[in-house]
Structures are given as C-alpha cells and as structure tokens.
Amino acid sequence: MMAVLTDKRLVRTNANASAVALDLIGLGKEYDGRWAVENLSLTVPPGALVALLGPSGCGKTTTLRMIAGLIEPDTGDIRFGGDSVAGVQPERRGAVMVFQQPTLFSHLDVAANVGFGLRMRREPRGVIAERVRAALGQVQLAGMERRRIGQLSSGQQQRVALARALVTDPRVLLLDEPLSNLDPSLRDEMRDLLARLHAEQGITTVLVTHDRQEAMTLAERIAFLSDGRLQQYATAPELYERPVTVAVAQFFGMVNLFPASIVEGVAETAFGPLHLPDPTRNLSEAVIGIRPEHIAIGYGENAATGCVTNRTYLGQQQRVTLRTSHGHTEVTVLVPADMPILINQEVTVSLPAEWLRVIVPGGAATSDTPRG
C-alpha cells in the first residue's frame, strides 16, 4: 500500500483485490537512431493510478502504446502481475486503451459500443446487457443504450469510451490524454468522474498527460519524462518541492536555477554566494534552485539587489523578474498583488537557505530526502 499523501488524495479503498502490479523494466524504443523511450523502469503498484507526465515528444504516449502492445519495444520487458507480456498480442493482454478522441464505432449504438469487448469474447447476450447497463450507470449515462453516437456530446462520448473500457474488466487501464479534447468546463467534471471510478474500481491505471494540474490531481505518483528518459518518479509534492533534475524543476515552475559549485556548504553562483543549511556539503558541479514564491523581498539570508525588468499581474499575486546588479542574473519572484513594484525599481531579495534545493547532475530518478 502506498503511503498516504496530500489531503486531496482520496483514501484509496482496496476495492479491487485482484488488481495487478505493472512493471516496466528497462523499456526502450528507437526510431531512426533516436531513442523515443530509453531505459524506462518503474513499477505501478496494484490498483494505483500513475501519471506519465511530460512535454510533447517526451515518449509518454510511446510508452503507453508499448504497454498496450500496439508497439513492440526494442529493449526491456513489461510485466502484468509479475508475468511478462512480451510477445502477447494486444487483444489478449487485457490492457485497454482509451484514446484522446473517443474513437467510438459510429455504426453501433451506445450499448453495442460499450458491449463491444464482451461481444468479441462471446459472452452471452444477457450478461452483456446487464454489464452494459451497470457500466453506463457508473459513468452517469444510464438509459442511453439506444442512442446513436452522433447524437452525443463530446463529454458523453468520452464517458461511453470509458464505460466501454471498464466493462471488460481490464487488468490495466491506459488513458491517453483523455481530457485534452474536452472543453475546460467539461474537464473538471470528467476528472472527478475518473477519480471516482478509480476509487470505486481500483484498476491499475496509467494516465498520459502533458497537463500538470491533471497529473497532480488524479495520480498518486507521477512519472515525469523528458526526452525519452524517466527524470523522476514521485508524488506531486516531491516533484514540486524536491525536483531531482533541471528538466523536472523547470516543468514544475522552479524557474530560478543557478549553476554552482559548492564548497564547504557555500554555493558559488552568478547570483552570489549562497549559504546552504549543510556546511559540510561539497560538490564541484550542481544547480541550485528555488521556487519564486519562496523568495522574500527585503534584506535577509543570501540577499542580493537587482533591477526590476518585468512585472506580470496574476490576480492575487504579481510575478516579478529582476536582474541582479552583481552577476546580471535573472530572478523570478512572486509577490502580493498590492505590493507597489515598478520597472527599473531597485529591489533587494533574499533566498532563505531552507528553500534552496540542490540538483545533482545526472540526478537519480527517485525522490531523496530533503537536505540542503
């Protein structure tokens, strides 16, 4: 069982005792000399919902398709519940995929669509009808069996696609950016539905998305991919506060990144000397990062003065960028909206040591304990 995380996470019931673990071991896929996915290893615990997150082209969809069996990996293995599925055809894996577009069969009605997988397995008609009814109820489309696909809204279509996948009792549920095609207002609804369905059914699920918000809301753990490689596999708070690579840091908004060399707990950066909490730390090459909201205005620890270059109003806050007079380094700070800031104003900022994060080059793809 996973350690419980933020209070936003629903308490996960052990609803599905037969849920399987999903193991990716050294997974790799190459196209024309370029590795779309390289040496990817991670484990999805039974019944967990994990997100594959990253910018476009990072290999997350390729990974998903390899799990489904639609693409053959060049290296590595995939295991469902400990059994390797290498060489097993997609139609036999029990890994059902829900695509970005609903991909419903428009010549069949809703019931026939939802019951499709069961029909291919030649389940008896009565059983199919009953399970279709139940599935439609779960996605809040009760009574819509006879509707034609063309009559449905995109939100309804996506829900039918979900029902169609769930009714087959998959070992692994694969969601390829299922919310990207929906209007923002619909997205929240669908997200809640996904969360609820997962809590109820407890199917091992992998969700691919490029949306941070989506990943952080739905997934217990997030695998952040960049350039085909797994950068970090951790919970949302860890990715947020303790990124292990520069790519992760940047993606999650830790935009203040200073290359540094650390001697006796002091990092020499273009910003200036930064005093880290651990005075024994030594590292020839590192990157020091700090989130904009953790930088304080005014004199304090690790302070420097700079000139405001830009100011963006964000509602409750302002995002201010300034250039330090000493090293001409750009620093981004979040300050309250009502603080008077003008372009070219001279401002002093301080970087509290407790919020400074050390990113080691070639950082390990796991979470590490917080140390300065």
Place this chain on the structure above:
Amino acid sequence: MLPSAVVSLWVALVILPVVPLVIWSAAFSWRWPDLLPTAWSGRAWRYVFSPTTQVRAGLIGSSTVALLTMMLALAIGTPAGIAVGRMAFRGKRAIELLLLAPFIVPGLIVTMGIQIVFIHLRLADTMQGVVFAHLMPALPYVIISVAGVATNVGVQVEEQARSLGATSWQTFIHITLPLLRPGLAVGGLFAFLVSWSQYTSTLIIGGGKVQTLPLLVYAFTRSGDNPIAAALALLFVAPAVVALALASRTLRVRQSVVGGRL
C-alpha cells in the same frame, strides 16, 4: 513476408499482358506451341516507324487531335475549374453533377446520338468534328484538376495583389495563372491522354476519314497481323505510361484514381 509476396504476385500478373505484346512485336512468326518465336523480325517496328505507312498518318492524326483537344479543353475548362473550386453560388451542387456527367453517361450513347447533329453541322468526317467529340470526355479532367488546385489558392492572394495596385487582368496573368500551373499541367496532360485514347468517338464521328492510332490498332488486330498490332499497341500506350510514371511523383492518390478512366 506474405503481404509482399502476394502483392508481388499480383503485380507480376498485371505486367504479364505486356509480355506477349513485346514478343509479338519482334516476331517473324510465332506458331503454336513455341514459347518464343522461331524467327525474329524487325518488320513490325520498321513498319510502325516508317514514314510512308498509315502509321505515320495515324500518329500525326492522334497527336494533332489530342493537342487541339487539350488546348480547347484548357481554354474552356480552366475558368470553370476556378469557379467550381473557389466560388459559392446557387445551384452549385447541380452544376457540379452536370460537369461530371461525361464520367457517368456512357460515351457510346452520346456519340451515337450526336452524330446526326454533326452531320447537319458538316462536322462529321472532319478532324474538327473529332476534336469536338473528344472535348466532352476531356473537359471534366481539366475542370477537376483546376478546381482541386484553385481551392488551395485562396481569393486572398488575389485580393492582396489588387490592393497593391494590379488590375483584374494583371492579377490573372501574373498571380492566378502561375499559381494554377500545376493544375493546368495535370489537367492538360489528362485531356491529351483522354483524347489520345479515344476509340469509339473517333470511329463514329470520324467515319473512318480521320485516322488515329487506336483505330489502326484495332484494324490490325482484326486482320490478324499480330506483330504490327502489338507494335502499334505498344507505341500507342507509350506516351500515357511514360507521362503518368513521371507525374506519379507529384500525383496525389485522388488524381491517379481519376486517371483510371482512360
């Protein structure tokens, strides 16, 4: 492995009919059951390329008619293609259907029916008549081709030219026409090939007085002179095959489909 093998088999079958044509064209005599002619001869090809036989006349006839048809089809069909490709107007659907009619109505019937009109207009048994008769099947190709290109060349480009000071005519000559060139090239090519391949209409309207290659091919086939018939058939087919092989680089699937109506 299997898909490749099956396709290769089919392609082999497809090419097969060409083989006897090639062999026959160089045969002196090829009696049953010989696999290859016992005696070869260049007679057929000499005949075909000789300047004094009907073949020369047929070649000239086919080329002239096809060229004239192409020019006429381009002149008439290009404006129509532009209209269809870009403009919206009432009854467009019906007009589109009408413009495609030559694909739908069997040419034989139309030719038979119109012969009497041509007789009255003194166009029967003349080259002009044959050109006009070829115009109907050739025209839709130009229209489709130009329409296809015209939909991509938006009105905006022309409006831009106009706002920079060009008159309608200048815009047409310097902007529209060059941009439409690929469509004109393909359409013109098809129009030429359609006319080149016409048999029935040349036969009926031309009344035997206008000599084209397909008529000769048929005549020699009927007369049993296989070598010459084969050589003629190959000569006859050559331009079309070469042209479409060259054009198939840029030809989209849709257009090669349309070409199948030859």
Place this chain on the structure above:
Amino acid sequence: MSRALVTRYALRVTRQRPTALLLLLPSLAVIALFLIGGVGFAFAQSLGMFALLGDSEVTLRHYGDALRDPDLRAALVVSLRISVVSTLIALILSIGMALLLRKRLRGDGILRLLFQLPLPIPHLVGAVGITLLIAQSGLIARLLHAAGLLEERSRFPLLVGDRFGAGIVIVYVWKEVPFITFLLLAALSAIGEQYEEAARTLGASAWQRFRHVLVPLLFPVMLSASLIVFAFTFGAFEVPYVMGRTYPKALPVWAYEGFNNVDLNQRPEALAVSVLIALLATVIVLAYGSLSRRLLTNGR
C-alpha cells in the same frame, strides 16, 4: 463601420455570382450540348424523329420492338453477368490489395508504380494484350505446354469468345483493381488506425476487427466504387467488341452494330437500347452522387 462592411461583402458576393456563371458558361455549354445533343438526339431518334430513311414520326414502337427482341434479352443477360462478376471480383481483390498495401512494403516504390500500370493503359490495349495471353494459343497456354501440362491447345479453357465472357471479365478486373484499390487506400488513410487499435485493446481478433470495424467504415467507399465500376462496365463497348463472341453479344456491342447496320431502319431500335443503357448507368451512379462532391472540391 459595420454598414460599410456589410455593403462591401454583399457587393462581393453578388459580384461573384454573375462572374461565376460567366466562367462556367463555356464548359456548361459544351457539356450540356453534348448531353442534350447526344442523349437528347439519341432519344429523339429512338422515337423515330430525324429518320434518315423514310418519314419521321414520334412513336414508342422502337422501344417495344427492342424489349420484345430475344436477342436483346440475351445481350442484357450477358452484359449484366459480365458487369456483376467483374465488379464483385474486382472489389474483393481490391479490398485485399488495399489492406496489404497500406502497410508500407519494402521497395514499395517500384511495386506501387507497377501496381498502377493498368491505369494509363486504355481498355483496348489491355484487351489486345490479355487476349494474346489467355487465348487458346496464347502465352499462358504455351507456357503450360512447355511445362508438359497441356497437350493440345483446344484443351486450354476457352476464355476469349466464350459464352460467359470470361476474358472480358479478366480485362475489366485487371483494369479496375488499381482504381478501386486507390479509392480504398485513400479512405483507409483518412480513417486512420485508431478505431482498429481501440478494438484491438478491447480484445478483437484480426478477423473481428475486419468484420466489425473496417467493413462498416469502408462501406460507403466500397459501395460507390462498385456502382461506378458496374455502370462503366455495363455501358462500355470497346472490350466486348474486341474480345466478344458473335453471339450472344454484350449490350453496347449489340446497340452499336444495330446503329451501324446497313439497314438504317435498325437505327432507331439500336438507339432505343442505347438510351436504356444510358438511363440505367446514370441512375446507378447518381444513386451515389456524393462522389462528385469529393472529386471536385477535395472533400470540402
């Protein structure tokens, strides 16, 4: 400001309409002339007007004569049989070809090019070449003989000039398969692979995917392709003229020979038959008129 915009737009639209008509006029005139002139005059002559011999009249007599003529019935059967069989065989082969060709094959440049070879070759030449291939003294018979599988050429099946019209079917299939295949390939690439992938992860086998997903998706294209091929082969004249038997003839050949008959009295009846052929072909193709839209405006 909006009022000026509206007037400018209205002017542009109305100015376009007469222009469009002007651009279309020559083409429409030509085609209308031929259609009305061609089919119209054929129809008129079939009613007995513009008689070349004797007095003109307006009568349906020729249609009656035609429909009662047993030769016509025989010809109709021949044409229908050839068209139906050609269309079916071509369709089935094309579906197979399209499925095979849509995964790119190694060296597919050459294969694909050669696959299209029948497209630029006119039916006439195809007929001549195939005749030389499948006749009883044709190349295939000789190959079989050389392989010791065939003694006398009369034992080779009669494919040209036979009752059924097998050779004609072969020519039509040879010519139409690339045509239909490309139509299917275009449809397949427009459809994409996702539906089959979805069905696949839901557990559908290859045959199930073909039957339950691909066939329904391809049905419109298959239907329109079949209708076009059927209508064309039904009204086409050249191939049966070159390859056909003296009796029973294919319908267009029957009509042509009636038309060309020295006895000019035959003409109206021949034209009556032609009009009927044209009518049937037109009705069939118009029954699926959406193809025209796709051809002319790139599917917009």
